[in-house]
Amino acid sequence: MKRLFIAFSLWFCITLLGGYLTVSYVVQSGDNLYNIAKKFRISPSTILDWNNLANPLKLKAGQQIVVPQPEGYLYVVKQGDSLYSIARAFFTSVSDILIANDLNSELIKPGQKLFIPQKIVGKAFNTEKGYIWPVYGVLSSPYGSRVHPITRQMSFHSGIDIAAPEGTPVFSSTSGVVVFAGEKSGYGLMVEVKSNNSIVRYGHLSKITVYEGQGVERGTLIGRVGNTGISTGPHLHFEVIVNSKTVNPLALLPSSNKVYVLKDGVEAAGGE
Structure with missing residues (x-):
């Protein structure tokens, strides 16, 4: 890719990279992540995916943020x-x-x-149910009683595990509001999204791309697959709580044979 660097102003500069460009934006006094995202007409999640921000809710004047254009x-x-x-x-x-x-x-x-x-992105989400598969991968551990992979003792698994390479994008299965985004005991880096009477948990992430209080749509990038917390390898722990009780996520998701479905019906695929 050819690179062309353009100094645009004291607030930002632009680097052209083939078919897209990146803007290096300098945070101004009074800026917040939402307003910057709105200024560039992109999602805050995209900014968080491109940047390693220590605290997305407390940006500092003079801080530089990379913004892709188009999104x-x-x-x-x-x-x-x-x-x-x-x-x-x-x-x-x-x-x-x-x-x-x-x-x-x-x-x-x-x-x-x-x-x-x-x-x-998302052209092949299977939207036949209210929930979409949050990641493309392999179902590696079911919901319910199992032999814990680390303790080797029988225990109750409150969600399902979907194995995928580290860094694989994780998308919000439903629309809602982020009520937790951070580190939580055995879950490692985790995101919780609340929607009506349900809370959806996404655990063991390598990176979080949402912040607490952010509204997300079904299909919003919320993080990347990781191996944080108590984990034996890269995977997503996907858990659904309805009326304060966990339920089997497979009852809410499309068939595991149709995780990926192109809208024109040309191709359908389950987890590999």
Whole structure:
């Protein structure tokens, strides 16, 4: 990708990277994350995904924030990746990624940077039920009684585990308000989203891309898969609490054979 650096003003500067650009914005007195996101017409979650902010609710004047234009995510290809695995992680299509990155071949290599525009993300969410699958992965542990993978004792598992590579995007399964975003005992980095009489928990994240009090829509990026807390490998702990009691998330989600469904019906896939 060709780089072109443009100094625009004392408040921000622009770097052009192929089909997209990044803006380095200097936080001004009185700024907050919501207002900055509104100024650039993107979600606060996108800003948090691009930046490592110690406290998103307390920005400091002079602090620099990177903002992508158009809105989207940067993905660095890892060993073993294919455009198909990347497309499924972002619930989009291979053809859309090819077009967005001006690629004429599906061949990719480790270290290569791909831009995933927000407008193509979520095209393959299965929305046949009120909840969508929050991540594309493999169901590795069910809800209910099980032998705990660490203690080796029988215990009750209050959610389901979905194994996926570290850094895989995690999307909000429902619309609601973030009531917790931080570290919580065995859950590691965790997000809780409240919607009417339910609370949805997303645990063991490597990164959180929402803040407490933020309203999120179904499909909003809330974090990245990780291995934090009491965990034996990268996965998402997905838990649903209705009227103060946990329920089996599989009863609320679309079939595990149809985690990924392109809207035109061309392709459907379950967790790999």
